[in-house]
Amino acid sequence: MTTLKIDLVSDIACPWCAIGYARLQQALSSLPELKTELEWHAFELNPDKNAPQEPILPALSRKYGRSEEEMRAAQANMMQIAAGLGLNFDNMQQRFTCNTFDAHRLVKWAEATANKGTAMKLALFTAYFGEAKDVSNAKVLANCAEQAGLDKADAQRILASDAFSDTVRADIAKYQQAGISSVPAFIINNRYLISGAQEPAQLAASLQQIADEMA
Template identity: 85%
Template structure:
């Protein structure tokens, strides 16, 4: 069996990152002779911790220079894609913008217990499925508990600067590497796959890379 190392650069606030991971899982399910070592890396779509939170549709409208109706239609399309993948995006149009730095700190902490993916998925579900504020400590601690982690330890970490340097270094590293949009899949420290590719396309790319790495 061939094992690939996948560094997945993503943000909790990025719906395509949730979709991209789900599509990766589908791609891997079609490749039984391939295994992966996955590591999550931080990216911030809203890096200003002091920015006021605002409803997502007008925020996206301003960011992309498109009408709210256009953004609503685009979000509805993503909701359909997510539903087909079994993801809960029920309240993605009701969410507010938020900074995800503390959420990334908990993902780094969860990685020390091999539960980074569980933490990430709990955060995606809270933000897109329930429109919860994933910058709020109480929400983050609940997500940690849902991921099978110790809630009181999560609360302790959130009250400190633990893992802050790790997250900052992570963000800087991939910015310097030229990653400007997410999701970004870096395979074996050599190949870059950008965006939430369809499962069949992703499987084909992984199979080709595995063949070259064999």
């Protein structure tokens, strides 16, 4: 069977990206004969490194033009969905906005040096949504690297340098130019786009259809 290359464009600060990945795993578990390769790609919901950090609910309220009560309800719904997928979103309403550029650098480093990009990404999701930690903070990021099974001191050296910055910038520019304006976005074999955190059954059907067309 044809191997599907899945380029997953996402941001650590995007709850639907964590949900989308978990749903992808469920979809793939229902397609045991389907071979896939996954690569994470960077997207920044908050690209301004100098922007002040804000509590998430008023920030989202202003961004989407909805009341804080509406945003709280929407977040509570996501927490329920996440719990059903085994994700830790326990403190997602206590988090603050933050820039994720350095976090993306660590994902690139983790993948390039130890094939642990996914482990790094999942550790970051847990830190941000489960523990409301500041995933722009170097100490938090180094601890996430350790949680992902990587060397903490090596992670600290990467963060203190400019390593993988060009890789992340190129990633962000590439998918902006390709018209990706919301995440998660699943790009299959550079030909097919699946947008959003679709339900596992729907995602599985789409992947199977693509595999059949590629066969």
